[in-house]
Amino acid sequence: MAILKGIYKFFSSFLFAAIILILLTIVTLFGTLAQKEMGLHGGVKEFFHSYGYSVFDASPFGIPIKFPLPGGMTLMFLLFISMTLGGVVHVKKRVRGIPNLIIHCGMLFLLVSGYITHNMKRDGYVALYPGTSTNRAQSYKDWQIEVFELGENDEAKQATVIPWENLRPIGDEGSQVFTSKAWPFSVQVENFYRNARPIPTSAPISAEATGPEINGFKLLRRETDKEVAANFPGCFAKIIPADGSDAAAELILSGTSDRISPDDAAMLAGFEFEGKKWGIQLVKRSWEIAFNIELEKFIFEKHPGTTKAKNFESRIIWREDLEDEGKKVAVRMNDPMRQSGFVVFQESYGPPNPGPGEQMYSQFAVSDDPADYFPLIALIIITIGLVAHFVWRLAEYISKSSAKRRAA
Amino acid sequence: MSTKKQIREEASQIEAEEAKGEQGVRIFYLLVCLLLFACLIIASRSAWFLATHASNAKDISTPLESYEPWPESIVENFSNIRVQNGGRIKPAHTFARFALIQVNNSSKARFETQDGEKHKISAEEWMLDVLFRPDLAKDLPFFNVDDTEAIVAIGVPPKYGDSHRKRDRYSYNQIAAKRAELAGESGRITQKRREDPDYQMSRLEGITDRLATNVSFFEYMNGQFGFARKGEGLASDQVLPQDLKLAAQGMDIVGLLDVMPEMTVQQLMQEMGREAATENEKAIQKAFQLFFFFARSGQNLTLIPPPDAAEDQWYGVGDLLMEGLEDKSKRAWVKEELKVVTDIVDSQKAMWTALAELPEDASNDDREAIVKPVAAKFETLVDTQKKEAEERLLAKRDAIDVEIAAADDSLEKQRLQESRAELKMEGAKVEQEVGLYTSSYFMNSLSYFILGFILLAVSWLVPGSKFAKIFGWLAIGVIVLALGYNLLGITMRSIIRSRPPITNLYDTIIFITGVVVLLALMLEYFTRRGIGTIIASLSGVLGMFLSLRYEVKEAVDTMDPLQAVLDTNLWLATHVTTINIGYAAGMLASFLGIAYLLYRFLRPLPVVLKGLTGNGASANTRIFDEPKNVRDNHKLIGKMTYGIVCFCLIFSIIGTVLGGIWANYSWGRFWGWDPKENGALMICLWTLVILHMRMGGYIKDIGMAVFSIILGMIVTFSWWGVNNLGVGLHSYGFTDGVMKALFITWAESILIMACGFPLWLHGRSKDKLKKEKRERKRRDNEVGGDIPPLPGEV
Structure with a gap:
C-alpha cells in the first residue's frame, strides 16, 4: 500500500509533471531538427508517434549528434497520467482551484481528441479532371496488393487484398508468402522496395538494377524520398502452386506513377493459373466515401504578373446517390465542404506548371475524423480556465500591492 | 562540550x-x-x-563634375505614379525604394562629385536618374559588392588596388567593361544550380550572382524609355553592339509600327536571324533588332493599365510595343500611350538643358518656370491613372452585374456577388503608402527609442535626485512617443493592405516589438521602479533596428499580396495575432530574466574593482551579499517575470490551439508536427515547465530567470530558426545568415545564464550559514559569552 501511495504521490507531483514536460520539449526540439534530414513524415513517425524510444542521429548544425530519446507517444501517455492525477484528482477541492481544474480538464480533453484522431482518422485524397467523378479516396502513403480473377472479357472479379500492414515489414531484402481461400495458389512477395521503378532492360540504367529480369523488365530501387507521397513502391511476386512446386509465374509489381494525379493508373500484371486468367496489381489503398464527387469546373487565378496563387477553387457536385441531381458546392482554400462526417478540402492542383491550353486537375484532401470538432471545444474550455485563473491572480496581486502601497 | x-x-x-x-x-x-x-x-x-x-563604402567618388538634384515637385509627383509589381498596384516610390535597397543595400544612394560635394539621394531620385538621365546614372556608384574578391574574379580593377577590402560600391561604367565575364560567371553558377537543385552557393558565388542580377536589372531600367531617346543613353557595347547603337541614332522606334507587318514575337525573331543580303535588308534587320531590344528592355515598369477592364495584367512600354506588333488593331492605342511617355522623356531632357543654360544668378521663379510644366506632366499621368482606375472599377462592376443577372446557378451568383463585394479601385491607397514611407514611422520610432534610452542613462548619473526624476519622466514620454510611431506605422500598414497587422515575417518584427514595449510600460506602471522603462527602451531599439535590417537584407516589398492559403483575415487576425503576442511575452520574460541575472551579477562590480586597488570592502565581505533594497528590487523583477510567463502561457496556448483549429478547418488536420507548430508547442511546454517547477518549489527567482532566458531561446528558434529548416507549411521567409545571428544570440544567452550559477551557490551557502547560525546560537546558549561572527555574516 505504501508503495502504491508512493507511486501515486510521484505521478501526481509537480516534479513528475515538470520532468515529462521537459522531456517533451526536448523530443519536440530534436524531432523538429531531425525533420530537416528525415522529412516531415519521417520525423513524425520516428519521434512523435513512437512508443518505445527513438535515436536522434543527425547533423542539425553541421555537427553529427547521436543519442536516444523517449518515444513521443509514451511521453504523452505519461503526461495524461500526470495531468489526471496531479491536475484533477490530487488538487485541493476549493473555489480558488476551479479555473485550474477547468484548464487541466480542457487539456486532457485535447489529448484525448488527439488520440482519437491519431487512431481513427482517415486521410486521403481525390484528384479529378473537370467532368470526372469518384466516390473513393486514396491513401497518400499506404499501398496494397490486389489479386483477382479475370472474367472472359478481362473484367476484374472480387479482389482479395494483401494490406499495407503486411507488406511494409517485408523490407528490401525480405520475402513473405501469402495465402487466401479465394486463391488456388499462394503469392510470395519479395524485395518490397519503398521506392522503385520498373525499367526495360534495353535502357542503359537497368544495369544498376540488381534483381532478376522478368518479361524484359528489371526493378530499379531508388532512394526513399523524404516526402512520403513521392515514394512509389515496387516488388517481385511469385505465384506458387498449392503443392509448393516451382513458381507458376514471376512478376514485377510497381506503383509506377510519378505524381499524384488522376492519370495515376495501376500497372496490372496478368498471369494464368490452371487455365484461368488472374490479375495482380500494387495500388494505393483506397476506401469509399459517403458520397460521389464530380468536378464541374476548376478555377485557378494568379496574382497578376507573378506565379503566386491568388485563388484556386473547385466547383463540385456531390451526390449521395448517383441517380440524384446532386448539389453544387464551391470548395476553396480555407473554405472546405463538410458532409456526412467527411471533409473535402481544396488541397492542390496539377500539373504544377501547365502549358497553354493544358487541362488542369484539382486535388482534394478527404478526411473523416470522429474528433473533428473536439479541439474547438477543448480550446473554449482551456481559454475559460486560463482567463479565469490568471485574471483572478492578477486582480489579487494588484489589490494586494495597492493595499501595501497605501499602507506604506 | x-x-x-x-x-x-x-x-x-x-x-x-x-x-x-x-x-x-x-x-x-x-x-x-x-x-x-x-x-x-x-x-x-x-x-x-x-x-x-x-x-561605409570608402570610395564613393564619381567622375561627374557636379550633381544637380531633382526638383522637389518632380520627385513628389513621380512618387505617386502607379506601378504594377509583385502582383499589386503600388506607388513608384515603393518600387524605387526596394529596387535601390536590392542594388545598393540601402534606401539612399551616396556619392561624391569631383567638385568635392557629397550627395545623398533618395530612391525616387535615383530611379529618376536611371530612367531619365541614363548616362549620368551609369557613373553613380550604387552597385553594392560585399567582397572585393568577387569583383576581382571577373577582372574589374578593385578600388585602392586592394583585393581584400570587404565592401564597396561600384558604378555601372566601372563594371561595364567586364560585363561579359560577369554574365559568364553568373551563367556558370546558374548551371550548377540547375544540375543540382540542392546546390549551396558559396559566399562569393552569392555575391557574384546578386551583382549579375542587379546589373541586368539596371540595364533593363536604364533602357526602359530607351525607345523614346533616339539612341541616347544606351547600355554597354556588350549589351547592344556599337553598330546597332549607331543605327538607333535618330530612329523613331514607335514609328516603326506604321511600317512593320503584323507578326508574333517568334516571327520577329526569325526575321532577325535571317541572312540579310542587301544593304536595305540589313537596315530592316537592324530596325527589327532595335525594336526587339527596346521592347524587351521596357518590361519592368508596368504603369499602363490594359484597355479591357476584365484584364488585370498591366503593361510596360515594352509590352505595349510587343502588343502593337502582334495586333494591328491595337496600334493606335499603343501609339497614343507611348506618345505620353515619349512626351515626358522629351520634356525631361529639355528641362535639364534649359536648367543648365540658366545663368548662375537666375531666380527661383525662373527655375520654377522651367520645372513646373514638366512636373505637371507627371501630375497629369497620375490623374489619368486615377481616372482610369475609377473607370475600370465601374466597368468591372457593370460586367459582374451583367454576369450576376445572367447566372442561372445560385452558387455562381453567390461567388460573383462575393467577387463584386471584394472589388477595389486599383491603387486606391497609393498616396497613403507614399505617406507611410516618407513619414518614416519606423525610423522615427527607432530614433525616439534611442533618445529614450539616452535620457534614462542620463538620469542614472545622479540617482535619486530631482534631476533624475525629471529625466526619468522625459524618457518615459519619449518611449511612449516611439511606441506611438510604431503603432501608427502598424496601423497604416493594416489600413493600406486591408489586412490584420501580421501577414509576413517583417510584420512580426514590428508587431512583437510594439507588444514587448507596451507590456514593459505596463509593468512600469504597476511597479514604478524604472525596470520596465529600461527594458521598453532597449527592446524598442533592438526590435526597430532589426526591422530596418530585415528590410534591407530581404530587399523585397513587405506589403506584397498573400498566397491563396493565407488569404483569410479571420485566421490572420486570431491565430497569427495571438501567437505573436505569445512570442512577444516570451521575449519580454527572457529580457526580464537577463535583467534579473545581470542586475544581481554586475551589482558588486564597482566594489570588487575598488577592492583591487585596496580601497574596497574587506576581503571577507562576500561579493553577492545584498542590502535589503537590492533584494527587494530583484524580488520584484522575479515577480514580473512570473507574471509575464503566465501572460505568455495564455496567449501561446490559445494561439497554438487556434492555429490547430485553422489547420483542421482549412486542411483537415489539427496537428501535423510541422516545425512552426512544434516551435509554438515548445513555447507552451516550456512555460508550463517554468510554472510547474516554480509551483513545486524546484526553482526560485534565479531558476525563473534562467528558465525564462531558455524560453527566449525557444521563442527565437520558433520565430526565426524553424523557417530555415525548409520543412513544412510554414517554411516561408528564408533569410540568409539568420542561423549565425541566432547562434551568437544563444551563446550570449548561455553566458548570461551561467551568471546565475555563482548566485545560486551564494544563495545555498547563505542558507547553510543560516543553519550554522542557528546551530551556533544553540551552542552559544550552552557555553555563554561573546563569539566572533562567522565570515559573510552581516
Missing part, C-alpha cells in the same frame, strides 16, 4: 578558508565580467557595423 576557545578557533579557521576562497571567487568573477563586456562590445560593434555599413 565545546569551549569558547575551540569555537573561536573554529570561526577564525572558517574565516581564513572563506577569505582564501573569496579571493578566488573575485578573480573568477572579474574574468566572467570581462567576458560579458567582451560580448557586449562584440554585439555593439556588430550593431554599429550593421547600422553604418550602408554608408
Whole structure:
C-alpha cells in the first residue's frame, strides 16, 4: 500500500509533471531538427508517434549528434497520467482551484481528441479532371496488393487484398508468402522496395538494377524520398502452386506513377493459373466515401504578373446517390465542404506548371475524423480556465500591492 | 562540550578558508565580467557595423563634375505614379525604394562629385536618374559588392588596388567593361544550380550572382524609355553592339509600327536571324533588332493599365510595343500611350538643358518656370491613372452585374456577388503608402527609442535626485512617443493592405516589438521602479533596428499580396495575432530574466574593482551579499517575470490551439508536427515547465530567470530558426545568415545564464550559514559569552 501511495504521490507531483514536460520539449526540439534530414513524415513517425524510444542521429548544425530519446507517444501517455492525477484528482477541492481544474480538464480533453484522431482518422485524397467523378479516396502513403480473377472479357472479379500492414515489414531484402481461400495458389512477395521503378532492360540504367529480369523488365530501387507521397513502391511476386512446386509465374509489381494525379493508373500484371486468367496489381489503398464527387469546373487565378496563387477553387457536385441531381458546392482554400462526417478540402492542383491550353486537375484532401470538432471545444474550455485563473491572480496581486502601497 | 576557545578557533579557521576562497571567487568573477563586456562590445560593434555599413563604402567618388538634384515637385509627383509589381498596384516610390535597397543595400544612394560635394539621394531620385538621365546614372556608384574578391574574379580593377577590402560600391561604367565575364560567371553558377537543385552557393558565388542580377536589372531600367531617346543613353557595347547603337541614332522606334507587318514575337525573331543580303535588308534587320531590344528592355515598369477592364495584367512600354506588333488593331492605342511617355522623356531632357543654360544668378521663379510644366506632366499621368482606375472599377462592376443577372446557378451568383463585394479601385491607397514611407514611422520610432534610452542613462548619473526624476519622466514620454510611431506605422500598414497587422515575417518584427514595449510600460506602471522603462527602451531599439535590417537584407516589398492559403483575415487576425503576442511575452520574460541575472551579477562590480586597488570592502565581505533594497528590487523583477510567463502561457496556448483549429478547418488536420507548430508547442511546454517547477518549489527567482532566458531561446528558434529548416507549411521567409545571428544570440544567452550559477551557490551557502547560525546560537546558549561572527555574516 505504501508503495502504491508512493507511486501515486510521484505521478501526481509537480516534479513528475515538470520532468515529462521537459522531456517533451526536448523530443519536440530534436524531432523538429531531425525533420530537416528525415522529412516531415519521417520525423513524425520516428519521434512523435513512437512508443518505445527513438535515436536522434543527425547533423542539425553541421555537427553529427547521436543519442536516444523517449518515444513521443509514451511521453504523452505519461503526461495524461500526470495531468489526471496531479491536475484533477490530487488538487485541493476549493473555489480558488476551479479555473485550474477547468484548464487541466480542457487539456486532457485535447489529448484525448488527439488520440482519437491519431487512431481513427482517415486521410486521403481525390484528384479529378473537370467532368470526372469518384466516390473513393486514396491513401497518400499506404499501398496494397490486389489479386483477382479475370472474367472472359478481362473484367476484374472480387479482389482479395494483401494490406499495407503486411507488406511494409517485408523490407528490401525480405520475402513473405501469402495465402487466401479465394486463391488456388499462394503469392510470395519479395524485395518490397519503398521506392522503385520498373525499367526495360534495353535502357542503359537497368544495369544498376540488381534483381532478376522478368518479361524484359528489371526493378530499379531508388532512394526513399523524404516526402512520403513521392515514394512509389515496387516488388517481385511469385505465384506458387498449392503443392509448393516451382513458381507458376514471376512478376514485377510497381506503383509506377510519378505524381499524384488522376492519370495515376495501376500497372496490372496478368498471369494464368490452371487455365484461368488472374490479375495482380500494387495500388494505393483506397476506401469509399459517403458520397460521389464530380468536378464541374476548376478555377485557378494568379496574382497578376507573378506565379503566386491568388485563388484556386473547385466547383463540385456531390451526390449521395448517383441517380440524384446532386448539389453544387464551391470548395476553396480555407473554405472546405463538410458532409456526412467527411471533409473535402481544396488541397492542390496539377500539373504544377501547365502549358497553354493544358487541362488542369484539382486535388482534394478527404478526411473523416470522429474528433473533428473536439479541439474547438477543448480550446473554449482551456481559454475559460486560463482567463479565469490568471485574471483572478492578477486582480489579487494588484489589490494586494495597492493595499501595501497605501499602507506604506 | 565545546569551549569558547575551540569555537573561536573554529570561526577564525572558517574565516581564513572563506577569505582564501573569496579571493578566488573575485578573480573568477572579474574574468566572467570581462567576458560579458567582451560580448557586449562584440554585439555593439556588430550593431554599429550593421547600422553604418550602408554608408561605409570608402570610395564613393564619381567622375561627374557636379550633381544637380531633382526638383522637389518632380520627385513628389513621380512618387505617386502607379506601378504594377509583385502582383499589386503600388506607388513608384515603393518600387524605387526596394529596387535601390536590392542594388545598393540601402534606401539612399551616396556619392561624391569631383567638385568635392557629397550627395545623398533618395530612391525616387535615383530611379529618376536611371530612367531619365541614363548616362549620368551609369557613373553613380550604387552597385553594392560585399567582397572585393568577387569583383576581382571577373577582372574589374578593385578600388585602392586592394583585393581584400570587404565592401564597396561600384558604378555601372566601372563594371561595364567586364560585363561579359560577369554574365559568364553568373551563367556558370546558374548551371550548377540547375544540375543540382540542392546546390549551396558559396559566399562569393552569392555575391557574384546578386551583382549579375542587379546589373541586368539596371540595364533593363536604364533602357526602359530607351525607345523614346533616339539612341541616347544606351547600355554597354556588350549589351547592344556599337553598330546597332549607331543605327538607333535618330530612329523613331514607335514609328516603326506604321511600317512593320503584323507578326508574333517568334516571327520577329526569325526575321532577325535571317541572312540579310542587301544593304536595305540589313537596315530592316537592324530596325527589327532595335525594336526587339527596346521592347524587351521596357518590361519592368508596368504603369499602363490594359484597355479591357476584365484584364488585370498591366503593361510596360515594352509590352505595349510587343502588343502593337502582334495586333494591328491595337496600334493606335499603343501609339497614343507611348506618345505620353515619349512626351515626358522629351520634356525631361529639355528641362535639364534649359536648367543648365540658366545663368548662375537666375531666380527661383525662373527655375520654377522651367520645372513646373514638366512636373505637371507627371501630375497629369497620375490623374489619368486615377481616372482610369475609377473607370475600370465601374466597368468591372457593370460586367459582374451583367454576369450576376445572367447566372442561372445560385452558387455562381453567390461567388460573383462575393467577387463584386471584394472589388477595389486599383491603387486606391497609393498616396497613403507614399505617406507611410516618407513619414518614416519606423525610423522615427527607432530614433525616439534611442533618445529614450539616452535620457534614462542620463538620469542614472545622479540617482535619486530631482534631476533624475525629471529625466526619468522625459524618457518615459519619449518611449511612449516611439511606441506611438510604431503603432501608427502598424496601423497604416493594416489600413493600406486591408489586412490584420501580421501577414509576413517583417510584420512580426514590428508587431512583437510594439507588444514587448507596451507590456514593459505596463509593468512600469504597476511597479514604478524604472525596470520596465529600461527594458521598453532597449527592446524598442533592438526590435526597430532589426526591422530596418530585415528590410534591407530581404530587399523585397513587405506589403506584397498573400498566397491563396493565407488569404483569410479571420485566421490572420486570431491565430497569427495571438501567437505573436505569445512570442512577444516570451521575449519580454527572457529580457526580464537577463535583467534579473545581470542586475544581481554586475551589482558588486564597482566594489570588487575598488577592492583591487585596496580601497574596497574587506576581503571577507562576500561579493553577492545584498542590502535589503537590492533584494527587494530583484524580488520584484522575479515577480514580473512570473507574471509575464503566465501572460505568455495564455496567449501561446490559445494561439497554438487556434492555429490547430485553422489547420483542421482549412486542411483537415489539427496537428501535423510541422516545425512552426512544434516551435509554438515548445513555447507552451516550456512555460508550463517554468510554472510547474516554480509551483513545486524546484526553482526560485534565479531558476525563473534562467528558465525564462531558455524560453527566449525557444521563442527565437520558433520565430526565426524553424523557417530555415525548409520543412513544412510554414517554411516561408528564408533569410540568409539568420542561423549565425541566432547562434551568437544563444551563446550570449548561455553566458548570461551561467551568471546565475555563482548566485545560486551564494544563495545555498547563505542558507547553510543560516543553519550554522542557528546551530551556533544553540551552542552559544550552552557555553555563554561573546563569539566572533562567522565570515559573510552581516
